[in-house]
Amino acid sequence: MDFNLLGLSFVTVFLSELGDKSQLAAIALGGSSKSLRAVFLGTSAALLLASFLGVWLGEGVSQLLPVHWVKTIAAVGFAVMGVRMLWPKAAVEAAIAPSGDD
Amino acid sequence: MINLPPSSSSAQLPPLPTPPVAVLEEAEVQEASSDATPGSPAVPPTGVQGLTLQIEFKIFVSTFITIFLAELGDKTQLTTLLMSAESQAPWIVFLGAGAALVTTSLIGVLVGRWLSNRVSEAVLEKAVGTLLIGISLWLVWDIVQL
Numbered sequence: 001m002d003f004n005l006l007g008l009s010f011v012t013v014f015l016s017e018l019g020d021k022s023q024l025a026a027i028a029l030g031g032s033s034k035s036l037r038a039v040f041l042g043t044s045a046a047l048l049l050a051s052f053l054g055v056w057l058g059e060g061v062s063q064l065l066p067v068h069w070v071k072t073i074a075a076v077g078f079a080v081m082g083v084r085m086l087w088p089k090a091a092v093e094a095a096i097a098p099s100g101d102d
Numbered sequence: 103m104i105n106l107p108p109s110s111s112s113a114q115l116p117p118l119p120t121p122p123v124a125v126l127e128e129a130e131v132q133e134a135s136s137d138a139t140p141g142s143p144a145v146p147p148t149g150v151q152g153l154t155l156q157i158e159f160k161i162f163v164s165t166f167i168t169i170f171l172a173e174l175g176d177k178t179q180l181t182t183l184l185m186s187a188e189s190q191a192p193w194i195v196f197l198g199a200g201a202a203l204v205t206t207s208l209i210g211v212l213v214g215r216w217l218s219n220r221v222s223e224a225v226l227e228k229a230v231g232t233l234l235i236g237i238s239l240w241l242v243w244d245i246v247q248l
């Protein structure tokens with residue numbers, strides 16, 4: 001077992017993922033969701049599968065899947081979750097105190 | 103015609119089956135007493151303990167799909183792909199990358215929980231909503247740059 005390569009790939013990916021989108025998403029979902037376990041498992045599984053595809057398909061990923069569209073779907077998904085998080089509170093506050101502004 | 107003296111064999115062997123059963127029963131009793139406190143009315147379960155597996159599965163699936171789609175073709179994927187191509191040892195690269203990804207998501211989830219315990223629910227929802235929309239814009243930026 002090549003422990004140098006193992007350590008190198010761990011450190012490289014760890015540093016490049018730190019503070020990246022997916023970790024921010026994990027922070028956001030982990031903070032707001034009721035099930036920490038489900039968010040952790042979902043995030044880990046998604047990242048493992050994505051890197052698995054990266055290792056085995058290599059460049060083929062971008063040819064096999066239209067990355068533009070895939071990312072667009074993800075962007076819409078996050079936007080919907082964000083709006084849903086912000087929207088109901090505002091609507092409820094407006095309904096309770098229509099004239100109040102804070 | 104085998105006549106083993108039962109008294110001598112049982113005397114030599116320690117009574118094996120009894121201790122585990124006793125421990126089990128004790129544990130069950132403890133669990134039952136902690137689960138259903140007698141006298142108190144049946145409170146509808148809230149929080150983590152009250153989540154059904156179905157709801158947890160829904161959270162898992164929505165998390166999985168959004169993060170998976172966001173991460174496809176991302177720079178981590180490109181890094182692992184380059185490393186595995188150079189090294190000719192994809193399993194080791196995957197092992198290292200996978201361990202790193204699990205670690206970063208664990209840190210992320212724990213940081214999120216830690217932050218959520220320190221702010222009010224209204225502030226938390228605003229912050230999470232803003233963060234999610236920020237991630238969405240970040241993805242749009244990625245798409246433009248592709």
